[in-house]
Amino acid sequence: MKAWLMQTKVEVLRIFRNPYFVFWSLFMPIVFYFVFTNIFNTGMGDSWNSRFLMSITCFSVMGTSILTLGIRLVEEKAHGWSNFMRTTPLSSSVYFSAKMVGQTMIHICSVIIIFVVGAVINGVSLSVWQWLTSALWILIGALPFLAIGTIIGAMNKVETAAGISNFFYMVLAFMGGLFMPIEVLPSIFKTIAKAIPSYHYGAGVWEITEGGTPSLLNIAVLTGYFLLFVVLSIYIRRKQEVVV
């Protein structure tokens, strides 16, 4: 328990002290949000402002899940950390769960900061219930992306991991309609969007801002992807262990 608490604290500290996290997961989404809603006046009004606020929060949390988690895991392996940790009594389940909890704490902070920015800069106003359920959706819906992070984390080189994860991150964000509504894009994009998790991640929370609830399809697709990525991640790790 002592080790678990310490480990969680350390994970949170490490992420906050990481300039890449602060830049990519907090600063960039806020800049995007500001630029997209104020400088390019889209004239889409309040509902667009609140919808886009949710998109950008999804974008931020997705980034932390894939990039921060994935690249960090690769770094730990490349620097001999993972091996060294295995010589200590710290069990891998404590290590892993502390990482997940640390990661979730960071997500909570990102969500709060971005929500506050939205409310202050653009006067986005939602009911308390909507704010809370949106936050909850974004936190829980991040699971498939955390699982992607652990797959990225199975890679051996930091450069490869950074390149690949950034690529997937941007593709997922764009194709999922987190930057612009897929309705304004050619229909082929709509078809693709409906097959990838990032769209359903966003769609669930857009529903909430419009007074609805995430559809069962959103939940089913995210759950499906989560299970798929977890199985894949475990499979890759098993295979790597055999080599040792």
Next chain:
Amino acid sequence: METIIATNHLSKRYKNLWAVNDVSFEVNKGELLAVLGKNGAGKSTTLLMLLGLVKPTLGNILILNKQPQERAVKEKIGVMLQEVSVIDALSVKEVLLMFSSYYENPLRLEEVLEITGIPIEMLKKRAYKLSGGQKRRLNFALAILSNPQIVFLDEPTVGMDSTVRKKFWQAIQFLNDEGKTVIFTTHYLQEADDVAKRIMLFNQGKVIADGSPLQLKSHLSDGAISFTSDQVDINLLQTFSHVISAKITNQRIVLTTTSTDALLGELFEKKVVMRDIHLHRARLEDAFESLTVEGGSVNESLVDANESRSITDI
């Protein structure tokens, strides 16, 4: 004596290469053991197997009568691996406290600092900003903060300057005096010779020698005497009873012998005129060479090495 490590026909194969090939040995409590060998000799692989990080292909290991992967074992060992760069974004103090939280009975921070010689000012520094030598010291601190029974050190002094290195070995000596078992790998022969009470020499995946530094050196009892002289017949020297061979190298007469003491006596007795006499003693390096290199000329390396001692020092 209490056996705390036992390996039995330990072997590890990577593809077609047996990195470790049928190695059996025991380590008793309180030993200070150097595992010596060239790169690729199998010493690091053996160490990684002892730590439970690499699975043996064949054979088995018992540490404190348990499997190396068991938590109870990890509680009682301390490890310093090669090329572990310290965790990012944390200060030295945070790293130390984090690791302390993993163990049931860790040393107090002050004790760790005292043993490792980490100055208080270093605690606030971010771990990744440390110099190479400081990082090694932090890694050393991580290896001992659990108050372990066994300390494993993989090439511990790489990257340390001579002052730090000296202090490091003093700390190891201190831990060993306290009854801790210390096992380190090195390719610095001098280090093994100076520090270890027992040396295991690895070559091509096998243990080819195992004993005290003295025993290993006596494996090769030849020493040599060299001196300068204008009036000596080398053919005559060749006939001396304690001379194995006589030759002239760099204007010095070099006599190899099984006993430098006896040969000196003989030289004085026969009133050979000598100036600038040097004694060359067998060194571990030579034992190492002769054991690992086939057909190498041991006697030449004795003289070429600048390890000679002037007779006035003796």
